[in-house]
Amino acid sequence: MLVSLNWLKNYVDIDGISPEVLAEKITKTGIEVDGIEYIAEKSSNVVVGYVESCEKHPNADKLNLCQVDVGDEENLQIICGAPNVAQGQKVAVAKPGAVLPGNFKIKKVKLRGVESNGMICSLQELGIDEKYVPKDVAEGIFVFPNDVIVGESVEPLLNLNDAVLEFDLTPNRADCLSMLGVAYEVAAILNQPVKLPDESLETSEDSVRNHVEVEVEDPELNPYYGAFLIKNIEVKPAPLWMRNYLMAAGIRPINNVVDITNYVLLEYGQPLHAFDYDRLNSNKIVVRQAKNGEKIITLDEVERSLTEENLVITNGQDPIALAGVMGGANSEVTDQTTNVLLEAAFFNPSSIRRTVKQTGLRSEASTRYEKGIDPNRVKRAGIRAAQLLHQYAGGSVLDEVVEFDALDRDEKVVSMDADEINKRLGTEITNEEMGKILNRLGFNFDQNKSDFTIYVPTRRGDITIFEDMLEEVARIYGYDNLPFTLPQGTSQAGGLSDEQRLKREVKGFLQGTGLMETTTYSLTNEKLIRTLVSPEVKEMEPQPVELAMPMSEDHKYLRLSILPELLQSVAYNRARNQSDVAYYEIGSVFLTKEKELTTQPNEQLRLAGALTGKWLEHPWQQEVKPVDFYVIKGIVEGLFDQLQMPVDFDQAIIPDMHPGRCATISMDGEVIGFLGQLHPTLEKEMSLKETYVFDINMEAVIGAYSNVPNYSQIPKYPSISRDVAFIMDDNVKAGDVKEIIESTGTPLVKQVQIFDLYKGDNLPEGKKSVAYNLLYQDPEKTLKDDEVEESFQKIIQTVNDIFDAYVRF
Amino acid sequence: MKEELQLLEKEAIEKIEQATDMKELQSIKVAYLGKKGSLTSVLRGMGKLSKEERPVIGELANKVRETITNAIEQKNEGLEQAVLEEKLQKEAIDVTLPGRPVPTGGPHLLTKIVEEIEDLFIGMGFEVREGPEVETDYFNFEALNLPKDHPARDMQDTFYITNELLLRTHTSPVQARTMKAYDDSKSVKMICPGKVYRRDTDDATHSHQFTQIEGLFVDKDVKMSDLKGILDTFAKKLFGEDRQIRLRPSFFPFTEPSVEMDISCKVCNGDGCSVCKGSGWIEILGAGMVHPNVLSMAGYDPKVYSGFAFGMGPERIAMLKYGIKDIRQFYTNDVRFLKQFHNA
Numbered sequence A: 001m002l003v004s005l006n007w008l009k010n011y012v013d014i015d016g017i018s019p020e021v022l023a024e025k026i027t028k029t030g031i032e033v034d035g036i037e038y039i040a041e042k043s044s045n046v047v048v049g050y051v052e053s054c055e056k057h058p059n060a061d062k063l064n065l066c067q068v069d070v071g072d073e074e075n076l077q078i079i080c081g082a083p084n085v086a087q088g089q090k091v092a093v094a095k096p097g098a099v100l101p102g103n104f105k106i107k108k109v110k111l112r113g114v115e116s117n118g119m120i121c122s123l124q125e126l127g128i129d130e131k132y133v134p135k136d137v138a139e140g141i142f143v144f145p146n147d148v149i150v151g152e153s154v155e156p157l158l159n160l161n162d163a164v165l166e167f168d169l170t171p172n173r174a175d176c177l178s179m180l181g182v183a184y185e186v187a188a189i190l191n192q193p194v195k196l197p198d199e200s201l202e203t204s205e206d207s208v209r210n211h212v213e214v215e216v217e218d219p220e221l222n223p224y225y226g227a228f229l230i231k232n233i234e235v236k237p238a239p240l241w242m243r244n245y246l247m248a249a250g251i252r253p254i255n256n257v258v259d260i261t262n263y264v265l266l267e268y269g270q271p272l273h274a275f276d277y278d279r280l281n282s283n284k285i286v287v288r289q290a291k292n293g294e295k296i297i298t299l300d301e302v303e304r305s306l307t308e309e310n311l312v313i314t315n316g317q318d319p320i321a322l323a324g325v326m327g328g329a330n331s332e333v334t335d336q337t338t339n340v341l342l343e344a345a346f347f348n349p350s351s352i353r354r355t356v357k358q359t360g361l362r363s364e365a366s367t368r369y370e371k372g373i374d375p376n377r378v379k380r381a382g383i384r385a386a387q388l389l390h391q392y393a394g395g396s397v398l399d400e401v402v403e404f405d406a407l408d409r410d411e412k413v414v415s416m417d418a419d420e421i422n423k424r425l426g427t428e429i430t431n432e433e434m435g436k437i438l439n440r441l442g443f444n445f446d447q448n449k450s451d452f453t454i455y456v457p458t459r460r461g462d463i464t465i466f467e468d469m470l471e472e473v474a475r476i477y478g479y480d481n482l483p484f485t486l487p488q489g490t491s492q493a494g495g496l497s498d499e500q501r502l503k504r505e506v507k508g509f510l511q512g513t514g515l516m517e518t519t520t521y522s523l524t525n526e527k528l529i530r531t532l533v534s535p536e537v538k539e540m541e542p543q544p545v546e547l548a549m550p551m552s553e554d555h556k557y558l559r560l561s562i563l564p565e566l567l568q569s570v571a572y573n574r575a576r577n578q579s580d581v582a583y584y585e586i587g588s589v590f591l592t593k594e595k596e597l598t599t600q601p602n603e604q605l606r607l608a609g610a611l612t613g614k615w616l617e618h619p620w621q622q623e624v625k626p627v628d629f630y631v632i633k634g635i636v637e638g639l640f641d642q643l644q645m646p647v648d649f650d651q652a653i654i655p656d657m658h659p660g661r662c663a664t665i666s667m668d669g670e671v672i673g674f675l676g677q678l679h680p681t682l683e684k685e686m687s688l689k690e691t692y693v694f695d696i697n698m699e700a701v702i703g704a705y706s707n708v709p710n711y712s713q714i715p716k717y718p719s720i721s722r723d724v725a726f727i728m729d730d731n732v733k734a735g736d737v738k739e740i741i742e743s744t745g746t747p748l749v750k751q752v753q754i755f756d757l758y759k760g761d762n763l764p765e766g767k768k769s770v771a772y773n774l775l776y777q778d779p780e781k782t783l784k785d786d787e788v789e790e791s792f793q794k795i796i797q798t799v800n801d802i803f804d805a806y807v808r809f
Numbered sequence B: 001m002k003e004e005l006q007l008l009e010k011e012a013i014e015k016i017e018q019a020t021d022m023k024e025l026q027s028i029k030v031a032y033l034g035k036k037g038s039l040t041s042v043l044r045g046m047g048k049l050s051k052e053e054r055p056v057i058g059e060l061a062n063k064v065r066e067t068i069t070n071a072i073e074q075k076n077e078g079l080e081q082a083v084l085e086e087k088l089q090k091e092a093i094d095v096t097l098p099g100r101p102v103p104t105g106g107p108h109l110l111t112k113i114v115e116e117i118e119d120l121f122i123g124m125g126f127e128v129r130e131g132p133e134v135e136t137d138y139f140n141f142e143a144l145n146l147p148k149d150h151p152a153r154d155m156q157d158t159f160y161i162t163n164e165l166l167l168r169t170h171t172s173p174v175q176a177r178t179m180k181a182y183d184d185s186k187s188v189k190m191i192c193p194g195k196v197y198r199r200d201t202d203d204a205t206h207s208h209q210f211t212q213i214e215g216l217f218v219d220k221d222v223k224m225s226d227l228k229g230i231l232d233t234f235a236k237k238l239f240g241e242d243r244q245i246r247l248r249p250s251f252f253p254f255t256e257p258s259v260e261m262d263i264s265c266k267v268c269n270g271d272g273c274s275v276c277k278g279s280g281w282i283e284i285l286g287a288g289m290v291h292p293n294v295l296s297m298a299g300y301d302p303k304v305y306s307g308f309a310f311g312m313g314p315e316r317i318a319m320l321k322y323g324i325k326d327i328r329q330f331y332t333n334d335v336r337f338l339k340q341f342h343n344a
C-alpha cells in the first residue's frame, strides 16, 4: 500500500511531522514502513503559463514559437517541440533560472536563430514516474484544466511536494488497504481525531427500482449487492487533484468514471465496479456461480473459461463480470458511455481467493476482497462514488439503491480484563490509561472497573479475541515502554542430550583430523538420487521421496545419501582450482519403502566424508602424501577408536566404487556404512580426480554409544613383545591373519600390530611378507618366557594351518 | 732430583696447554703419568736418595702428579666443550623455513552460529530439541493456527510432497511437537535449530533450503516483558553489550501479539547508514506470545499457561556479522569460504 501524505492530510492532522518521523512512529507502533518516496525531486520557478499564441518556428518545421503569459509584466517567448502544444492552453512553464529534477537548469537560449526564454514541461520533466503519467499527456506537455491561475506555482497543483510511504502490510492488517484505515491507524498513534469524507448525496426523483433488478443466488458467496444508477454522465478526465492522488498511489489515471471507482477503492478499501448500463442489454443483475465451461472476455481482453468455483455477475443471461476480480469487456465503460450502473458489493473472501488462484488474475479489488473488507463501508463507498460521479462527471444519481442484503454488520464484542492485560504484559497500566488507549484506537467500550467490554469496529476484522486486544493495548502503549524482566518460577537445567553431545564430539574429532564441515542441499536430482547409497540402506529398497512441484530439476528428490551432493561440492572446488579437499557432513537422509508417500519417511542421520588431492604436503622436505584408502580408513578407525566402538572392515563390491578399494564398515556383524575410492568412471562423470569417501549410519553409532568410558586398570606387570613375519600368498588378507593371531593368542596377547609389508626380490612370485608385533601381558602376574613361547608357537602353527603361511627368518 | 721434577712439571704443563685435541692430550698423559712415563722413571731413581730426602721428594712427586692430572682434566673438559660446541654449530638449521603442516579442519559457519546460539540459551536453562524435516500439514500449519484456507499460508511457498506431507517451511512445528510430547503440567523451555525449505528460486538473497532456530518458553504466568528480557540478554551476548533492542508489531499466525526484534546498528550506532538502510536498526528475529489456539491444540490450557516463542535465521545473522552478500555461499562449500570461519 502506497500512502500519499498529502492525501492522508484530508482525514487526519499530520502537519508539522516530517515524513521520516511519521514513518518511524508508524513502524514502531503498527505497520512496517518499507520506504519513503518523494513524488518529484525539488524543482523551482515552475509556474502556470497561458499560451497566448503558438506559431511555427520560422526555421524549423517541428518546433513551435509560443508567446506565454506567466503572470509577469512581459510574456515569455518560448520554443516548444511538443506536438500537443496549442494556443489557449494553460501549461507548466519553467522560467529562466528554474531548476528541474536532475538539477536541470533552465537558461535563455537561441534555437535556430530565435530566442527561447524558458521551457514548457511534460509531467515526466517535472519528475513524475513515466508509468503513472496519463496516456493522453504521455507524449507531450501537460495541459492544465482551465481553472488554474496563471503565475501560480505548479508544485502544489501537481502534488509534486508529496511524500509517499510504502507500507509493508502483514496479512492481518487488511484494514490499512484503505486511506481511511490508515487514517484511523495514524490517528491512534498521534492521538488525533479522524475526519471522514463527505457522504451526502443529492439524488433525482427517479428511482433505480424503475430500471434495475438485483438477484443473488447464494447469499453465502455474496451477502450484499448494491446497484446505483447514475444517468447522463460525461466521460472526461477526472479532476486534477484526484489524478494526482491516484498517481501518488501508483495508479495511472484513465477517465473520470474509472478514476472515481479507483479513488473510492483506495479511500474506503471498497472495490466498486462501473458498468455501462446501456450495454447490459437487460435491466437485471443476477449473481450466480458460473457454469462449467462458461466463457467471459475480461477487461484485459483475455477470454477465460470458467468453472462452478467462480462467482459471476450476469445480466440474467451472460456473465458481465468475474465477481470481485475483473469486469467483462462487454459491459465496459467507454468514452461514449452516458449511463453508469455502479456496483458496491461484498463477496465471500474464500470464493474470491479460489478464483484468483485458478485464473492467476490478481487486482486491487480481488486483493481487498480476499483479505476481507469492512461490511459497514460497502454501501457508504457506493454513495461516495455516486456523489463524485455527480460532481465530476455531471451525472444525476437516481434515488435509492437496489440491493440484495444479507450482510452481517454487527460489531464483535470482546471482553478485556485490564488486570489480565497487565499480568500478561508485565505492566502497570491504570484502568484510566487503558480507556484512553481504546479511545485513541476509536473503539467503543463499556467499563466496570477493570472489566472492559469492547465493541470492535467492523473495519478491524482481525480483532476477535482477548489476545488481539492485548496486542492493540501493547502497541499503542508502546513496546519501548514494556519493562525488561526474566521469567520467574520453574527453573530447569537446560542442556544437550547425549545424542547432541555425541554429534558435537564426532564433529570435533573429524575437524581435529583435518576435515572441514560442509552443508549441502537435501534435495538432489534424478541422476544422482540412487548414486552411492550405502549397501545396508539399499537392501531395504528405499523409494526416493519426490516433490510434487519442484522448483528445478536439480532439487527434486530428497537424498538417500549425503555423498552425491557432497561430491558436487568437491567438483565445484576442483573447477575453481581447489584440488585438495577434505570434507565431511552430518545430516539426514530420507528413507521410505512407499512409492506414494502416506507417512513421514524415516529421517536417518548419517555421516559422510569425501577426500581428494593431497592430504599432507611439505615440499621442501620432499614430503607429499596424497589421500589414499588408508588415509580415510585411518580417520574412520580413529573415530571409532575414540568412541570405543569396535568395528570391522570387509572388502566389498559396491556400485560406483572402485571394486578393489572398497570396504563395508560393520558393528556387531551389522553393516553400518562403507568407505573406499570412487569408481574411476564415476570420478570422470562428476569431473573428479581420485576421490575417497566414507558414509556411516550415525544412528547406529548413537545407539552403541555410551558416555561412560570402558576403563581398565593400567597393568602393573611388565609386557613382553614378540615380532614375527609371515610369508603368505598375495591374496591372503593381512587383517584376516591378524584376527587369527588375536583369537589364538587370547587371553595373553593384548595387542597385535602390523608393522611391515614386503613384496619383491627375495620372495617367490605371488608371495608377500607381513610382519606382526605381538604384545603379551598378564594383568595378574609376571609372564614367564616358556608361557609366551608356547603361545607364540601355537600361533605360528595355527596361521600356517589356516593360511599356508610360514615364518620368514 | 728436585730440579728434575720441577722441570718435568713445567714441561708437562706447557705441553698440556698447547694440546689441541683429546688424542694429543691422551698421549701427553701417557708420556708423563703412564707406567713408562717420565714421572714414573724419575721416581724410580728415588732409591738412591737419602732417608731425609726421600719423604720430601716423595711429597713433591705427588704434588707434581696431582698438578699434571688436574691440568689434563681441566684441559680435557675444555676440549670436550669445544668439540660439543663445534658439533652443535654444525647442526644449526634455518629456522625461517616453514614447519611441517598439520591437517586443519573446522566447522561450517552455520554450525558455529547455531552452536553459539544453542550455548547461549542452554546457559539460560533451555534444552535443544529437534524435529523432522518432512512434516505433516497438521504440524507445519494447522497446529500453528494456520488452517487450510488461511490467507497467511500464502506468505510461505511450500514444497509439498503429497496433500498432507511437505518439507517444513519453518522450525515452528517443533513447538507443537514438543508441547504434545510433554504432559500438560510441564513447562517447556526449548530451542530448536534445523533445516527448513521454501519454494524459492535460489539467488543472492533467497535459498530453497536454509536454517532456522526456534525458541519456545511456556509456563504459568509468562509475561511479554519476560520475552523482552530474554531477547535483550540474548542480543547483548551475541552482538555485544552495547547493543539496544526494540520490538515492533508484526504478524505471525501462531503468536499474538507478534513482534519483530531489531537491534541497534553496530556500524552507525543508530544514526543510520547503508547497512541498516538509514533506519539505525537491523531486523534480527520474529517473536511473540504463543497464540491461545496453539496452546490449546497442544493440550495446554491457555487460561492457565502462557508463553512466548521466537525464531531467527542463522544465515541472516552470519551475513550481518561478517558482511556476506550471497546466501548461496553457505551451500556451495567453496574451500576458500569455509576456511575463513574456522576460527571466527
Ligand SMILES: [Zn+2]
Pocket (backbone or CB within 6 Å): B265, B266, B267, B268, B269, B270, B271, B272, B273, B274, B275, B276, B277, B278, B280, B281
Ligand atoms: Zn547503520
